[in-house]
Amino acid sequence: MLQHSADIHYTLNVSSLAGHTLDISLQINMPSKDGHELTLPAWIPGSYMIRDFAKNIVEISVQDAQGQPLSIHKLDKQTWKLPANSGPITVNYCVYAFDLSVRSAYVFDDFAFFNGTSTFLAIKEHREAPVLVTLIKPELAQCQHWRVATTLPLAKATQHHDFGDYCADNYNDLIDHPILMGNYDIVPFDVVTPIASTSLQQNAEHTCHFELILAGGHRSDTQRMAADLRKLCAHHFALFGDTPPVERYLFITMLTGKDFGGLEHMSSTALLYSRDDLPSTAQADHMPDGYRTFLSLCSHEFLHTWHVKRTKPAALQASTLSHEAYTPQLWIYEGFTSYYDDLSLTRSQVTNNESYLEVLGQTLTRLERNAGRFKQTVTASSFDAWTKFYQQDASAINNIVSYYVKGAVIALCLDLHIRAASQHTKSLDDVMRYLWQRHGKMDIGTPDDIIQHIVLNEMGLPLAAFLQDALNTTKELTVTELLHDFGVTLHKRPRIDASDVGGKPAPRVQKTQFGAAFKAADTGVLVTQVSENTPAYNAGLQVSDQLISLDDWQVSAANLLTIYNQYAPKTNVTVTVLRHQRLKHLSLTVDNALLDTIYLTVSDAQKLKNWLPESN
Incomplete structure (x- = not known):
């Protein structure tokens, strides 16, 4: 004390x-x-x-x-x-x-x-x-x-x-x-972890006391939540294979109708989440998508206890918080964590491999739909987080890439590369443990080339070309080939509609692409985003246009894509918009739908065991 x-x-x-x-x-x-x-x-x-x-x-x-x-x-x-x-x-x-x-x-x-x-x-x-x-x-x-x-x-x-x-x-x-x-509810649980024995201390254990704090009112199955979080936290303790750096940890959760957020701290995390997405006792026989996302959020923030709060870039370690602290390493800290947050759910048997591959397909879909990956490297995205990632405008989808998403996909590729190059004797887990033992535990900030040093020098693996391309260029990652070598087939299809996040095959898909996101307006729809090299972009549609009709047929948020998808590719359509109080008529040429939605299937269960554990 x-x-x-x-x-x-x-x-x-x-x-x-x-x-x-x-x-x-x-x-x-x-x-x-x-x-x-x-x-x-x-x-x-x-x-x-x-x-x-x-x-x-x-x-x-x-x-x-x-x-x-x-x-x-x-x-x-x-x-x-x-x-x-x-x-x-x-x-x-x-x-x-x-x-x-x-x-x-x-x-x-x-x-x-x-x-x-x-x-x-x-x-x-x-x-x-x-x-x-x-x-x-x-x-x-x-x-x-x-x-x-x-x-x-x-x-x-x-x-x-x-x-x-x-x-x-x-x-x-x-x-x-x-x-x-x-006023809040407390859901307590403990995780007991074996720790390395010494000549003076045999069969030692470390007990960490957890509290899930639920503020804002809820109707959730707290016993299930405690059981699942216990498994996840135990997984993270085992990942680092060392005495945990905390003895008491709080998941401070503020519940609302629709919000989402998480921020890591030394021995707690602050979470903002929708109470309706927490599990009820009536859902005990399955894993609701919203609850799976909550567990992933908890997994992400708890992993930061090591990987950000203690192991961190030297530039962030020295900051006084009075002005920006620039680093090209955020892809390591948020990207790696974004890879492990979902992976840990299947490793700890909270979900199964089928569920994990669905979520991974959604992550790959987000990257596939992000045209900014062809303009910005993941290290530049990290460095420019202050002005680009955290202050996104309507052009962000075309000009920047997320160091969370691409960082997670790079972590996936690096994990599979390390496993293959080491004959399945090493993995990204070894990189995480090295970072903890040589930097986080020693309170030494990481240099910008830390991953290259670990993989190329410490592990002695021939992955220099991969790391150069992944970190410093906008070349496409070889995800398809890597997954194939571990028994997983990557499929691409068009999206079903604007709500389709990928991860699953689809009985029906769009035959055409539009290229603009929108929301309901009093009359027609309000354009909120336009993707480059799409029919909407090529027609001159702009953010904040109020789109009123297609070929004089009035549209709404509910029917725009239904009407649009009735046109065959190469058809010319007159789009009427209201722009700065002036009516404009644009000529749009319909095009075939993009294959921008990804889902994964297992093609070789034996090869998959070299990466993912066997599911229950």
Whole structure:
């Protein structure tokens, strides 16, 4: 238990549910002849976009130990200068918290959730100093049954995890423990893992205590969820083959009607998910798609406990969160994790191989439909995440590639290449363990060529050409051939309709392609995206056009593709759109549907065993 210091002491209270505000006081007991500088991060680790959290500070003031006001001077968008002081001073400020996401802070009548990056001002010259945090229970009728969920260490060994005092070794530790206050359900489970024995300790075990926190109301089968998560977490412990770096872990889950998100932390994750996609007891005999996605999300964020939170690029390791930290390595950290998140479900027997191949087919479909893969490399995508991936516009589908999706497919290819080149004695698992043992566990940031070093030098495998093409060019990956060598056949077909995500064969498909995404409008549809080299693009259709008719037949979101698919390829169609209050008539030539949808089948079950485990 940390013996906390009260030299830096934060007190936090939910001051208004209707106003969505947090009141924070920061007491500083360290005199400064030059005056302290206070700052709030511009971004949160794991989400590579400048978010300027300081913009949500709506009031700020300073007073001395006698309660007399002191001056405070704002230096830039996120930094304040305090006057010189010889004794304790207190900074009082109010944060507007109404961003329903895993990245910021959100206060409403069911719960309050916040990250430290949104709420705790840092003292620039004392970022390494220990801190004390007091969480005050709101004096509001709606909050009488509220409690606290966080992995912040308790300030007193006798205290329970509830409102009261918490502590952190330093500022970076403080902001890596999100906090939930409110009404919620707790689903506890433990995972016991054997650890390497020594001459002094035989048959040792490590027990990690987990809590699935469900806030926002639900009707789910919590026993099933605990059983499945236990298997997944045990798989990740076994993957790294070492004493786990956590003893207590929280899946902090905020449930809504339709939202989705996840963000990793040192010993917890914040999740945002649709309550209707969690499993009910009536679904005990099958795996609903929405629940499979939830388990994959949990798998992804928990794997980040090693692979991002501890093993990370050197550029991210050194960041103060005040400005962008550029790295071409995000394909390793998000891409590899995106490969393992689904793969772990079948490895742990939570799902079977058929289910995994369906999900993998959906991943391959997303990459196949992403024309931006011909323009941007996966390393460039990683480097430009700040301005391109996290700030996508309507042209993104044509100009950028996702380091999550392509990174996952590169991880798949690399795993299969390593297995084949090593005569099935090694795999990508060995790369993950090397990263953990030589970097994450040792707190050494990874260089940009770390994967090349491991595969080419440490493993001695002849994969230089593959890595060069996969990472630094836009050449197509040889997925079809690699999967074939492991007993899996890749099939391509046209999509059924706009909702078709791939992964399965189809009894019917579109015969023509349109090339534009759209949503319902009061009259016709509103174009939201146009893909290059498609009939819609070649006809001159633009984002924000209000498409009204095809050959004078009025269209809607429900019937546009039905009408369009009645035309034969090479037919010319007059498309009428409203653009900037002017009516325009465009000539569109119908074309054959693209084979842009992928599904996988097993052609050789014996070869498949060299990659995937036998399913139950």
